[in-house]
Amino acid sequence: MNHTKTLQALLAGAALGLAVTPALACSAAGPETHVGKLLGIDLAARTFTILDAETSQPVRFEANQSQMQQVQGRKGYLKVKYQRDGDKLKAKTVK
Numbered sequence: 001m002n003h004t005k006t007l008q009a010l011l012a013g014a015a016l017g018l019a020v021t022p023a024l025a026c027s028a029a030g031p032e033t034h035v036g037k038l039l040g041i042d043l044a045a046r047t048f049t050i051l052d053a054e055t056s057q058p059v060r061f062e063a064n065q066s067q068m069q070q071v072q073g074r075k076g077y078l079k080v081k082y083q084r085d086g087d088k089l090k091a092k093t094v095k
Contacts, residue, residue: 026052033079036059038050038075041072048060049061060089080095
């Protein structure tokens with residue numbers, strides 16, 4: 001087999017794997033876990049919002065002061081473990 005075609009096939013497979021990973025992130029991350037890109041922070045309300053990688057929907061979390069400090073200045077994807085409190089989601093851990 002041609003080495004150039006083999007390399008192209010490997011690179012295409014790797015690119016596809018990278019493209020699929022965020023979409024599967026929430027289900028694969030476990031129960032009561034969301035993974036997504038940080039959209040915004042509301043310091044006064046102590047909430048932050050991510051764009052869920054699996055559903056492409058915004059998800060808002062309530063957070064304590066320490067968690068808010070972790071989120072401030074962050075860019076990119078976050079992994080948030082949470083607990084439900086009625087219709088609200090309270091962050092347990094943020095990575």
